[in-house]
Amino acid sequence: MSLTTSTKFAQPLPLNTTSSRSKEHKLLFDPFRTNSFLGSTHKLRFNSLSKSNQTNLHRRSAIVAVSDVVKEKKSKPSTNLLITKEEGLELYEDMVLGRAFEDMCAQMYYRGKMFGFVHLYNGQEAVSTGFIKLLKQEDSVASTYRDHVHSLSKGVSARAVMSELFGKATGCCRGQGGSMHMFSKEHNVLGGFAFIGEGIPVATGAAFSSKYRREVLKEADCDHVTVAFFGDGTCNNGQFFECLNMAALWKLPIVFVVENNLWAIGMSHVRATSDPEIWKKGPAFGMPGVHVDGMDVLKVREVAKEAIGRARRGEGPTLVECETYRFRGHSLADPDELRDPAEKAHYAARDPITALKRYMIDNNLVTEQELKTIEKKIDEVVEDAVEFADESPHPPRSQLLENVFADPKGFGIGPDGRYRCEDPKFTQGTAHV
Amino acid sequence: MLGIIRQKVGAGGASLLRTRSAVSALRSYSSAGKEMTVRDALNSALDEEMSADPKVFLMGEEVGEYQGAYKISKGLLDKYGPDRVLDTPITEAGFTGIGVGAAYHGLRPVIEFMTFNFSMQAIDHIINSAAKSNYMSSGQISVPIVFRGPNGAAAGVGAQHSHCYASWYASCPGLKVLTPYSSEDARGLLKAAIRDPDPVVFLENELLYGESFPVSAEVLDSSFCLPIGKAKIEREGKDVTITAFSKMVGYALKAAEILAKEGISAEVINLRTIRPLDRSTINASVRKTNRLITVEEGFPQHGVGAEICTSVVEESFGYLDAPVERISGADVPMPYAANLERLAVPQVEDIVRAAKRACYRSVPMAAAA
Numbered sequence: 001m002s003l004t005t006s007t008k009f010a011q012p013l014p015l016n017t018t019s020s021r022s023k024e025h026k027l028l029f030d031p032f033r034t035n036s037f038l039g040s041t042h043k044l045r046f047n048s049l050s051k052s053n054q055t056n057l058h059r060r061s062a063i064v065a066v067s068d069v070v071k072e073k074k075s076k077p078s079t080n081l082l083i084t085k086e087e088g089l090e091l092y093e094d095m096v097l098g099r100a101f102e103d104m105c106a107q108m109y110y111r112g113k114m115f116g117f118v119h120l121y122n123g124q125e126a127v128s129t130g131f132i133k134l135l136k137q138e139d140s141v142a143s144t145y146r147d148h149v150h151s152l153s154k155g156v157s158a159r160a161v162m163s164e165l166f167g168k169a170t171g172c173c174r175g176q177g178g179s180m181h182m183f184s185k186e187h188n189v190l191g192g193f194a195f196i197g198e199g200i201p202v203a204t205g206a207a208f209s210s211k212y213r214r215e216v217l218k219e220a221d222c223d224h225v226t227v228a229f230f231g232d233g234t235c236n237n238g239q240f241f242e243c244l245n246m247a248a249l250w251k252l253p254i255v256f257v258v259e260n261n262l263w264a265i266g267m268s269h270v271r272a273t274s275d276p277e278i279w280k281k282g283p284a285f286g287m288p289g290v291h292v293d294g295m296d297v298l299k300v301r302e303v304a305k306e307a308i309g310r311a312r313r314g315e316g317p318t319l320v321e322c323e324t325y326r327f328r329g330h331s332l333a334d335p336d337e338l339r340d341p342a343e344k345a346h347y348a349a350r351d352p353i354t355a356l357k358r359y360m361i362d363n364n365l366v367t368e369q370e371l372k373t374i375e376k377k378i379d380e381v382v383e384d385a386v387e388f389a390d391e392s393p394h395p396p397r398s399q400l401l402e403n404v405f406a407d408p409k410g411f412g413i414g415p416d417g418r419y420r421c422e423d424p425k426f427t428q429g430t431a432h433v
Numbered sequence: 434m435l436g437i438i439r440q441k442v443g444a445g446g447a448s449l450l451r452t453r454s455a456v457s458a459l460r461s462y463s464s465a466g467k468e469m470t471v472r473d474a475l476n477s478a479l480d481e482e483m484s485a486d487p488k489v490f491l492m493g494e495e496v497g498e499y500q501g502a503y504k505i506s507k508g509l510l511d512k513y514g515p516d517r518v519l520d521t522p523i524t525e526a527g528f529t530g531i532g533v534g535a536a537y538h539g540l541r542p543v544i545e546f547m548t549f550n551f552s553m554q555a556i557d558h559i560i561n562s563a564a565k566s567n568y569m570s571s572g573q574i575s576v577p578i579v580f581r582g583p584n585g586a587a588a589g590v591g592a593q594h595s596h597c598y599a600s601w602y603a604s605c606p607g608l609k610v611l612t613p614y615s616s617e618d619a620r621g622l623l624k625a626a627i628r629d630p631d632p633v634v635f636l637e638n639e640l641l642y643g644e645s646f647p648v649s650a651e652v653l654d655s656s657f658c659l660p661i662g663k664a665k666i667e668r669e670g671k672d673v674t675i676t677a678f679s680k681m682v683g684y685a686l687k688a689a690e691i692l693a694k695e696g697i698s699a700e701v702i703n704l705r706t707i708r709p710l711d712r713s714t715i716n717a718s719v720r721k722t723n724r725l726i727t728v729e730e731g732f733p734q735h736g737v738g739a740e741i742c743t744s745v746v747e748e749s750f751g752y753l754d755a756p757v758e759r760i761s762g763a764d765v766p767m768p769y770a771a772n773l774e775r776l777a778v779p780q781v782e783d784i785v786r787a788a789k790r791a792c793y794r795s796v797p798m799a800a801a802a
Binding site: 140142175181184191193197198202210212213215242243405407409410411415417 | 488490521524526532533535540557562566567569570571572574575576577607630631661663709710711712713714716717
């Protein structure tokens with residue numbers, strides 16, 4: 001891949017320098033040279049102890065360059081490419097879809113078509129695509145309030161997500177969820193969770209149910225994996241630690257994916273976290289922790305393959321820290337005044353979509369024309385989603401009272417002594433409740 | 434005082450295991466047939482539902498090896514093993530959320546809070562992850578889960594351990610809130626809660642665990658189940674309606690006995706379910722007696738009594754012959770000192786006095802206070 005760990009940081013955060021980064025790389029124990037995934041936790045722990053006196057001085061250690069290692073491993077075959085053409089096109093299409101969709105969301109938000117809080121994913125596409133495109137339909141994804149693109153990657157249609165954002169009856173939650181609450185039972189999207197840390201226990205519970213179904217209900221083929229996405233800000237929240245502990249304790253099939261975009265709204269990661277290297281918290285709980293360049297979809301994908309495979313084999317959880325960046329503010333309402341323009345420019349130059357494109361073209365996997373065709377197709381998909389959402393009906397009044405309970409008897413008994421939900425006016429939405 | 438039990442809680446580490454003596458204020462109540470403690474009722478209901486459905490599992494602090502902080506889960510670990518009776522670390526937010534996530538995938542978790550006071554650490558998952566998911570997902574993701582444990586004032590445990598959460602949870606759409614009083618309630622409602630497709634908050638009372646109640650053969654049958662949302666008229670009467678739930682039902686019955694001796698016929702309604710509230714039964718009773726007293730241990734403001742009062746004012750205003758009286762816990766955090774604590778929760782004599790006022794009998798001012 002063209003963007004490697006030796007990329008110069010034009011404007012890193014104050015505690016980081018390019019030179020310290022490369023020095024640290026030399027110092028680091030490289031788990032991949034020992035040919036075991038991420039090394040034993042013992043070694044990682046040892047490693048982090050050995051340089052513990054330095055870690056607070058630096059924002060982070062070197063990015064674990066998984067794809068370089070994989071390249072080495074695969075050096076014998078005639079090709080050392082990380083992906084096939086088909087895989088590359090799939091990844092590219094998914095990332096372009098995520099980007100184009102979010103750009104359209106911004107337009108539609110400013111036009112008043114969607115409302116409330118809308119958090120866009122621009123810049124982080126390599127993480128969603130890198131992980132979710134390796135999952136099966138039965139595998140689950142739990143997301144945050146920044147959940148549109150995770151849903152798209154998992155297979156929810158652009159039409160259904162856009163309609164949800166428009167608050168229309170054709171949305172994936174019929175307009176009852178909204179931007180921060182995407183759910184799809186069919187695609188096992190367990191929801192966007194609007195509170196920091198809230199999705200982690202729920203995701204851990206989903207992983208628990210996979211294990212329960214296999215071991216207690218004897219569903220031998222139940223090897224479903226759950227991937228929980230959350231940000232750097234969440235990693236200072238207690239629920240994160242509670243669940244790392246229980247997931248490791250019970251060897252649950254889950255991957256904890258930190259999308260470390262360095263900023264929790266306006267709180268810089270280094271200003272909020274005593275030890276900014278989040279991946280190191282994995283070994284502390286007895287699970288592997290790995291740090292990967294989250295702007296490089298191929299590196300993310302290689303790490304994801306290992307972590308998901310590990311979960312599927314019943315070997316327990318993995319903590320993956322993806323270093324990424326959001327190209328827009330926290331939400332569309334965020335003036336984004338705290339982030340240094342030079343920092344933004346630095347990451348903008350590392351755009352994960354451009355990088356993948358360059359990799360594929362440099363390696364003669366695809367032609368410019370093929371990529372243009374995809375971009376054109378996605379433009380049409382997104383345009384179509386907007387048209388579809390715009391033309392879709394608003395939820396009918398009767399929907400207001402639907403789905404509060406799976407069993408509508410939960411609305412209780414009316415003055416006539418019968419359950420309120422049996423009243424025909426109830427379904428018309430005109431009953432007094 | 435009036436046979437109401439105020440057990441002393443032993444200090445020190447062993448106090449966790451507060452197995453209560455089975456002394457009952459209601460001994461006279463039982464004459465023939467089989468009796469069962471509320472503890473055994475809950476235990477047998479859990480046992481039968483776990484046996485009937487392998488998707489049901491129990492999770493919480495000390496539910497397994499320790500057999501439950503209050504012994505509600507006694508014997509279940511031996512019977513169902515550690516895969517289905519899970520001892521968790523002390524992580525309310527974590528294990529409650531894990532339960533919710535497991536319910537998303539069709540399992541039927543029963544989450545035990547050692548006491549409901551600790552559910553404050555997990556209320557985000559009860560409200561935001563459990564109660565709202567079916568709606569937010571437009572019915573795609575239902576959450577069949579039970580949150581259970583002792584609620585309300587115990588004895589001598591101070592402000593943070595003596596809080597009734599009935600009205601808190603009952604104000605949230607998507608939840609069902611059950612408050613058993615007797616062994617029949619405990620068995621029938623817990624089984625209903627576990628079988629229900631929605632999240633249920635099941636508020637037990639520590640001081641009732643050791644109490645015995647008569648149970649019929651029907652109640653003991655493994656198919657026994659009570660309807661959610663239906664109140665029970667524990668005692669019929671014609672002069673005044675008294676609504677109560679959980680431990681206060683016993684107080685209300687006691688008060689009704691005293692009132693009967695003075696020629697006042699009180700009707701006692703055991704609410705059983707706080708949400709959905711059985712407004713129909715309450716209003717029908719008030720239309721008959723024309724007077725209403727509500728009793729609860731929780732705080733007065735925005736309490737269960739306030740909601741009942743509203744319902745009666747809305748639906749049966751013309752039938753009222755006296756102002757509705759609300760009896761509730763004092764509007765203060767629970768004090769520790771035994772004499773102050775007694776003043777902070779409703780007593781039988783408070784109910785008697787209020788009922789007499791409602792019936793326009795002359796009442797001497799409270800002397801007991």
